[in-house]
Amino acid sequence: MSTLSNFKRNILPGIVFGVFILAVWYFISYVMLEPSKRFLLVPPHDVWTAGFADPEVLIVLLQSLWSSTRVAVIGLLISTAIGFSIAIAMSQTPLIERALFPYMVALQAIPILALVPLISFWAGFGQTSRIIVCVLISLFPIIVNTLFGLQSAKAGAHDLFTLHNANRWVRLRKLMFPAALPAIFAGLRISAGLSVVGAIVGDFFFARGEVGIGQMIRQYSSELAGAELFAAIILSSALGVSVFLVFGWMSKLFVGKWADTQ
Known part of the structure; x- marks a missing residue:
């Protein structure tokens, strides 16, 4: 496929839709909103001027974004370690799966905002509480997807390992874990985005x-600083998209073409 064809097929639709969004944005700002209410949806060029073109504001936003990124990464690493451990234990012993899985579902079903006061009582209002929020939000997809992947190895392959008297560790390392890689990275992509959400929610509260x-x-919301607020939201969204793309790239790197990752 030529470069031009690839551009038309994969890139141009996104650009066209982006232009459409900007047009709708301008229409709402200048046509649907009165000038006195334009702070509710400031036009895109004001967002650029006040949020990105102003060095002082941009430096503050990037510093705060970096702080949230560190919290999200730490939370994701912790939830990945915990999630992998629980999923492996559940895949090896059905009794553990039956005992733990209902509580994992219950934890996922609890609104995180309902736990915020409890977390603040236990861990204070600092970075530790934000990391806990990230872990609680991002843990469940890792457990579910990893467990599904570990249990997705073909029965015939298990019979072959049984025939060669393979122990649990060999079966896990050479059969179940390779078969689980596509599902694991799917869970990591979901959890990475949720970890970013958790970091922002933790920062907020x-x-x-x-x-x-x-x-x-x-802060910008309380000050009705619409341009700076939208700049902060755009940067938050860019962070979520970036971590999703990073794990998508890692999935292609480690899984390769031998598995269907659709």
Whole structure:
């Protein structure tokens, strides 16, 4: 496929839709909203001027974004370690799966905002509480997808390993884990985005310690600073998209073409 054909097929539709969104944005700002209410949806060029072209504002936003990124990465690493351990234990012993899985579902079903006061009582209002929020939000997809992947190995392959008297560790390392890689990376992509959401939610509610992007969103919202608010939201969205793309690239790198990752 030529470069031009690839551009038309994969890139141009996104550009066209982006232009459409900008047109709708301008229409709402200048046609549907009165000038006195335009702060509710400031036009895109004002967002650029006040949020990205102003060095002082941009530096503050990037610093707060970096703080939230660190929290999200730490939370994702912790939830990955916990999730892998639980999923492996559940895949090896059905009794553990039956005992733990209902509680994992219950934890996922609890609104995280209902746990925020409890988390603040236990861990304070600093970075630790934000990391806990990230872990709680991003843990379930890793457990579910990893468990599904570990259990997806073909029965015939298991029979072959049984025939060669393979122990649990060999079966897990050479059969179940390779078969689980596509599902594992699917879960990591979901959890990475949720970890970013958790970091922003934690910043929003735990307003002490190092300033994160969620705290800037809260501040700009209270000040009715529409341009800066949208700039902060755009940067938050860009962070979520970036981590999703990173894990998509890692999936192609480690899984390769031998598995269908659709």
